[in-house]
Amino acid sequence: MSRHLARYxxxxxxxxxLCSCAVRLGYNTLNxxxxxxxxxxVTLTSSQKQVFGTALDQALANHRRQELPKIxxxxxxxxxxxxxxxxxxxxxxxxDVFTRLGQDSAAxxxxxxxxxxxxxxSQQAGEMSRKFEARLNEILTERDPLSAAEKQRKRAARxxxxxxxxxxxxxxxxxxxxxxxxxxxxEMEPVFVxxxxxxxxxxxxxxxxxxxxxLEGRMRALLQDLVAFRYPAKQAxxxxxxxxxxxxxxxxxxxxxxxxxxxxxxxxTSLRKDVAVLINES
Numbered sequence: 001m002s003r004h005l006a007r008y009x010x011x012x013x014x015x016x017x018l019c020s021c022a023v024r025l026g027y028n029t030l031n032x033x034x035x036x037x038x039x040x041x042v043t044l045t046s047s048q049k050q051v052f053g054t055a056l057d058q059a060l061a062n063h064r065r066q067e068l069p070k071i072x073x074x075x076x077x078x079x080x081x082x083x084x085x086x087x088x089x090x091x092x093x094x095x096d097v098f099t100r101l102g103q104d105s106a107a108x109x110x111x112x113x114x115x116x117x118x119x120x121x122s123q124q125a126g127e128m129s130r131k132f133e134a135r136l137n138e139i140l141t142e143r144d145p146l147s148a149a150e151k152q153r154k155r156a157a158r159x160x161x162x163x164x165x166x167x168x169x170x171x172x173x174x175x176x177x178x179x180x181x182x183x184x185x186x187e188m189e190p191v192f193v194x195x196x197x198x199x200x201x202x203x204x205x206x207x208x209x210x211x212x213x214x215l216e217g218r219m220r221a222l223l224q225d226l227v228a229f230r231y232p233a234k235q236a237x238x239x240x241x242x243x244x245x246x247x248x249x250x251x252x253x254x255x256x257x258x259x260x261x262x263x264x265x266x267x268x269t270s271l272r273k274d275v276a277v278l279i280n281e282s
Contacts, residue, residue, distance in 0.1 A: 027064075027278055031056055034109075041135075042128040048119050055112035063108050068279045071101055075272040079265060085254040091246040103224040110220035117210050117219070125207040132200050140193065148186055156182035167256060168263040177252050181245065188241045195231045195238075 026033075034056060035049065044052065074097050081090060120128075143151065159178040164170055170178075185192075202222055206215070225231075229238055256264070 028281075030060055041131045042120070042124050044116065044124075048116050051119060052112055052116040055115040056109075059108045059112050063105060064278060064281075067101065067104055067108070068275055070104070072272060072275045072279060074098065074101065075268055075275065079268050079272070082253075082261070082264065082268075085256070086250055088247050088250045091249045091253075092242075095242070095246065099228050102227040106223035106227045107220045110216050110223055113223075114216035114219050117207065118215060120207065120210060125210065129200075129204040129207060132203065136196060136200060151186045151189070152179065152182045155185055166264055166267055167260040171255065171257075174252060174255055177248060177255070181248050184241060184244050184248075188237070191231075191234045191237050191241075194234055195226075195229060198231060198233070199226055 031053065035052060038044075038052070074094075078094055081094070086094070117125075146154070156175075156179040159182055160170060160175055163174070163178060199222070206219055206222065209215075209218075231238060
């Protein structure tokens with residue numbers, strides 16, 4: 001569910017690219033991919049494309065100059081911390097650190113989005129709201145026939161694929177832990193859906209009030225809440241899920257072999273070097 005829903009938030013593209021193995025190519029083509037994904041949900045005029053493109057180029061330049069050095073420093077700090085298995089507190093600490101970095105990225109992308117949304121006609125605002133809602137309904141319909149056990153198996157397989165990319169071949173014990181995490185996520189699916197439904201309602205409200213003052217600030221707050229998964233109506237349940245996840249990831253780290261530790265360190269080193277190159281290209 002979350003993998004598909006991430007496609008809704010244009011800001012999430014930047015965060016996904018930073019975690020990919022083609023980070024430099026991906027980052028340097030964000031000024032193409034972000035408008036491309038936006039075009040799935042609203043048809044812009046040529047002048048609107050220019051407004052958005054100009055504002056996006058400036059935001060990406062600011063992000064490269066201001067945010068990439070922060071990401072580089074935290075990747076280096078994480079590598080140092082990973083010399084020893086992370087405790088529950090350590091996992092939580094780095095979750096909070098990288099969540100804040102994601103929120104900072106969201107804040108920068110609020111500017112270009114607000115700049116173009118201000119120019120929307122009523123027809124464009126309606127188009128975007130309808131297409132967002134239709135996409136969510138499509139995803140829910142696709143998943144509806146699946147049993148909880150089927151959802152857990154599929155999610156566990158995806159988690160295992162991602163984990164093997166980062167740490168190498170998994171042991172049976174590690175796969176069992178990921179199955180447990182997948183179970184937590186399936187239990188939380190109704191809450192995750194509620195978060196996205198609430199986000200879409202709030203986004204539609206932003207579109208309807210786009211002529212009112214401080215659109216950028218309101219949009220920034222909404223995107224930052226999405227990145228942090230802040231949802232007051234269900235916050236206690238979300239916090240409980242996160243605490244379970246932190247504890248499980250700490251257990252997982254304590255099962256890692258020296259070979260897996262080296263694999264993870266090499267992946268993080270490659271990512272950190274790519275970020276350093278991007279910084280120096282500015």
